[in-house]
Amino acid sequence: MTPLTATAVGKRYRTRWAVRDCSFSLPEGKVVALLGANGAGKSTLLRMAAGLVRPTTGELSVFGTPLRGRIHPDVSFLAQNRPLYRDLTVRELVRVGAAMNDRWSADRVREVLALQAGVDHDAKVRTLSAGSVTQVAIAMALGRLPRLLLLDEPLADLDPLAREETLRIIMAEVADRGTTVVMSSHVLADLREVCDHMLLVDEGRVQVDGDVEEVLARHRVLVGPVTDESTVEGELVSATRTQRQSTLLLKDAGPAPEGWAGAEPDLDSLVMGYLRASRERRASAQRG
Amino acid sequence: MLTGVIEFRIDRHSGVSTYMQIVHQVRQAMRLGLLTSGDRLPSAREVVDATAVNPNTVLKAYRELEREGLVEGRRGLGTFVTKSLATEATAGDDAPLRRELGRWMGSAREGGLVVEDVDALYSAVRDEHYPAEERS
Numbered sequence: 001m002t003p004l005t006a007t008a009v010g011k012r013y014r015t016r017w018a019v020r021d022c023s024f025s026l027p028e029g030k031v032v033a034l035l036g037a038n039g040a041g042k043s044t045l046l047r048m049a050a051g052l053v054r055p056t057t058g059e060l061s062v063f064g065t066p067l068r069g070r071i072h073p074d075v076s077f078l079a080q081n082r083p084l085y086r087d088l089t090v091r092e093l094v095r096v097g098a099a100m101n102d103r104w105s106a107d108r109v110r111e112v113l114a115l116q117a118g119v120d121h122d123a124k125v126r127t128l129s130a131g132s133v134t135q136v137a138i139a140m141a142l143g144r145l146p147r148l149l150l151l152d153e154p155l156a157d158l159d160p161l162a163r164e165e166t167l168r169i170i171m172a173e174v175a176d177r178g179t180t181v182v183m184s185s186h187v188l189a190d191l192r193e194v195c196d197h198m199l200l201v202d203e204g205r206v207q208v209d210g211d212v213e214e215v216l217a218r219h220r221v222l223v224g225p226v227t228d229e230s231t232v233e234g235e236l237v238s239a240t241r242t243q244r245q246s247t248l249l250l251k252d253a254g255p256a257p258e259g260w261a262g263a264e265p266d267l268d269s270l271v272m273g274y275l276r277a278s279r280e281r282r283a284s285a286q287r288g
Numbered sequence: 289m290l291t292g293v294i295e296f297r298i299d300r301h302s303g304v305s306t307y308m309q310i311v312h313q314v315r316q317a318m319r320l321g322l323l324t325s326g327d328r329l330p331s332a333r334e335v336v337d338a339t340a341v342n343p344n345t346v347l348k349a350y351r352e353l354e355r356e357g358l359v360e361g362r363r364g365l366g367t368f369v370t371k372s373l374a375t376e377a378t379a380g381d382d383a384p385l386r387r388e389l390g391r392w393m394g395s396a397r398e399g400g401l402v403v404e405d406v407d408a409l410y411s412a413v414r415d416e417h418y419p420a421e422e423r424s
Contacts, residue, residue, distance in 0.1 A: 029344070030344060031342050031344065164340055167340045168336060168337065168340040171336045171340055171341065171342055171343060172333065172336050172337065174336075174342065174343050174344065175332050175333045175336050175343035176333065192300075193298070193300050193306055193341060193342075194340075194341065194342045195342070196342055196344045196345060196348075213305075213307070266303060
């Protein structure tokens with residue numbers, strides 16, 4: 001069953017649309033990278049999927065059940081501001097978690113916390129570093145034994161060692177329980193090595209949605225003379241040009257014409273190409 | 289049963305996908321005789337513990353190796369190597385071709401060549417002897 005489906009979902013705050021006409025369906029058991037620039041609508045999408053924010057238009061379903069303004073029991077959500085009771089110790093927090101959740105595994109929380117070096121269980125949450133707060137919040141999220149784990153910028157406050165620890169915990173969760181994970185980041189390097197599905201949003205709209213390898217295989221980067229782009233076939237995503245040379249990112253491209261060299265893009269150049277294209281669309285819309 | 293026969297080294301900055309790195313490293317280990325028929329590949333969970341990569345990627349690499357007929361998944365037991373790719377020419381430290389290459393590498397070093405020089409020479413000579421369609 002599909003862990004998360006969006007059908008024409010939109011969210012308007014006053015006059016601004018944070019998310020617009022988003023439709024997608026995520027595959028089960030995958031690690032999904034939710035990518036986009038700051039302000040692209042990633043957090044709003046995740047908050048809607050967690051049932052914290054109601055969409056203005058459209059509908060979201062989790063494991064086939066339409067969301068009605070509350071979190072689905074099979075979902076855990078790590079919010080960007082990591083809301084935890086700051087005056088409680090880590091140990092007390094785990095007890096509160098047990099009282100607040102119908103399905104809860106204190107053993108699982110302790111097991112995850114034990115894997116994270118440097119989290120003092122008797123320290124008040126407010127005294128912990130931002131990185132430790134994130135790690136505790138992830139342990140609490142896993143305590144709900146989710147089938148769908150939504151993580152908003154999970155690696156943002158972590159030093160390299162804690163990032164590796166945290167990724168290992170999340171990946172072990174995928175290996176052991178087949179949990180579907182959606183992770184947002186505006187830093188592509190964080191997710192490049194661990195995602196197998198991508199959802200790229202910009203201006204609140206889905207720009208790319210698919211298995212990473214398949215998406216890459218559908219695109220080509222062609223490099224050739226700037227004077228002769230007419231022979232290139234395919235859907236142009238974006239282009240950079242010097243006086244002599246054009247570098248084109250194309251979807252469903254034909255074979256490289258005479259004088260052109262073609263290669264499959266890597267994830268970075270693909271994402272950059274789409275983000276550049278939407279920035280240019282935005283700039284030309286403003287010029288009107 | 290032997291476990292931990294090989295360990296994957298994932299280079300996050302190589303530009304080669306994790307999936308391809310795993311496929312290459314298994315093939316390479318088989319050619320060198322480090323992995324042979326009957327050996328169990330590390331489980332996805334073991335690879336996650338060692339490298340923090342996505343377990344789906346490990347399983348995908350194993351499926352590719354299975355498609356190539358090099359390994360076989362046995363339900364509940366793991367993934368096992370089903371054949372040997374090592375030949376007398378490639379396996380073991382005293383294989384004749386390996387010794388010959390070792391001597392060549394020794395003279396290159398004595399001649400003051402750095403790693404880049406050696407790699408460039410090696411690939412140039414290789415490309416003379418093996419046409420492009422035989423390389424992968």
